[in-house]
């Protein structure tokens with residue numbers, strides 16, 4: 001018997017080989033084939049994707065109804081018109097007060113002139129100087145009364161125009177309120193119809209997704225969140241329908257070699273790539 005080291009033991013390999021340096025296959029798959037799912041389930045996943053896309057579109061449609069903007073514009077108009085109406089109504093009541101005051105001024109002057117005229121007509125004032133003074137006061141009161149009456153007229157004109165403005169603005173406020181109500185009615189009808197579609201699609205999605213394996217659905221949801229709402233895409237004529245890129249020949253060969261129930265991923269967009277009879281393989 002020779003020394004033990006004279007014969008190399010079976011399975012010998014150099015001890016200095018670093019751990020983890022196992023050579024990777026050069027045909028390493030670009031997807032993560034660790035997940036398997038029956039081809040029929042993969043096809044059903046596309047149905048879930050279609051329903052999710054439909055739900056996203058409905059949510060977008062709901063947010064961007066033209067009525068939203070229309071109502072916002074009408075409400076801005078309404079608020080502006082209401083401010084103008086309050087200003088016109090304030091001016092109306094201010095000028096009403098001003099008119100009352102101006103009319104009282106006219107009355108005072110008129111009463112004083114009437115008293116003076118009475119004294120003059122009574123014949124009790126005989127002194128020529130007093131007579132002259134009285135006549136002069138009557139004349140000046142007449143002038144004053146005429147001036148004050150002009151003020152009343154001017155105030156009345158301003159009051160009338162404030163009244164007209166308030167009436168016109170009241171009409172416009174009512175018209176805008178009516179248009180707002182109409183737009184809100186249209187918006188509510190549209191929302192009702194969208195919400196009905198959302199309920200139907202949600203129910204259908206629950207049924208279809210409920211029949212899928214949990215791990216496949218979980219992976220799909222995760223990718224969908226990262227990839228703008230699309231987690232699974234059809235492989236259609238060698239093209240990923242998620243990112244629209246055509247698979248190169250290596251990738252096509254990898255897909256051909258992959259097991260039927262392997263869950264494939266697009267190398268470009270990482271979405272679940274579902275094979276169908278139209279995949280062009």
Ligand SMILES: [Zn+2]
Nearest residue numbers: 240243266269
């Ligand atoms: Zn892709």
